[in-house]
Amino acid sequence: MAHNQLKSLYTDLKRSFDANSPKCTPALAQLKIGLIENGLLTPQGEHNVDDLVVARDILEIGAIWSIRARDVPSFDRYFSQLQTFYTDYSSVLPPSKNEYPIRGLNLIRLLTQNRIADFHTTLESLPIPADAIAENPYISHPVNLEQWLMEGSYSKVWNARERAPVEEYKFFVDSLMGTIRNEIASCEEAAYESLPLKDALTLLFFSNQSELLKFAQERGWRVDLSGQTITFTKKGEEQAEIPKQKLISSSLAYARELERIV
Known part of the structure; x- marks a missing residue:
């Protein structure tokens, strides 16, 4: 693919991306082929700075x-490919306005996958001083989320959704809330026989009753709409059968053996 065609497709991609158009998907597929053909997907050695900026922008949009x-x-995959631009060519390329939003997205992704050790390793490797993290909204947001998760301050995690620095962060916060809801639900099942619907709605951070009813159905809870209560389904305690006759026979045999020894 010629450079002129690559830049023309790149212009079309930006237009589609700004319009949030599904045309982005096929455009990105074409452009990645073009980047491969021009040695820009995983560049090595010297390249034209403008070409590198275009390649980086395409991958960030992706x-x-x-x-x-x-x-x-x-x-x-896109984040992995961007590492070459963020590390090897960081001294050559001008700063990207999308770099830290994308780095922040990667940090939240690690949280949703419960990869806490990777989260801290990645955080420590960022090209930003530790005392400057609080001033960077894209990095401080996932850092705060991790702290609140460790504290069990789930309401703070929920409220942080509306304070996300970019809209895409909300996708991962929603994923986190799914995990949190299941943990809270397990605690409720162990602690209560039933709860009023309005209390369950608040405790599980649902914004409307239909979401709660769907969740209750998935968990196998019994819902009484007239009484406005949820009754939790608990697994019956398994009762292990004690082999009494076998134990008595074994004890008697052991006693007889002792008598013989004496």
Whole structure:
């Protein structure tokens, strides 16, 4: 693919991306082929700076579009390809306005996958001083989420959704809330026989009753709409059968053996 064609497709991609158009998906597929043909997907050695900027911008659009499309594996691939631009060519290329939003998305992704050790390793490797993290909204947001998760401050995690620095962060926060709801639900099942619907709605951070009813059905809970209560389904305690006759026979045999020894 010629450079002129690559830049023309890139212009079309930006237009589609700004319009949030599904045309981004086929455009990205074409452009990645073009980047491969021009040695820009995983560049090595010296390249024209303008070409590198275009390649980086295409991959950043791909990473963000992957989240809009709910395609986390695709985001992983784009983020991996961007590392060459963020590390090897960081001294050559001008700063990108999308770099830290994408780095922040990667940190939240690690949280949703419960990869806490990877989260801290990635955080420590960022090209940003530790005392400057609080001033960077794209990095401080996942850092705060991790702290609140460790504290069990789930209400803070829920409220942080509306304070996300970019819209794409909400996708991962929603994923976190799904995990949190299941943990809370397990605690409720162990602690209560039933709860009023309005209390369960609040405890599980649902915004409307229909969402709660769907969740209750998935968990196998009994819902009484007239009484406005939820009754939790508990597994019956397994009662192990004690082999009494066998134990008595074994004890008697052991006693007889002792008598013989004496």
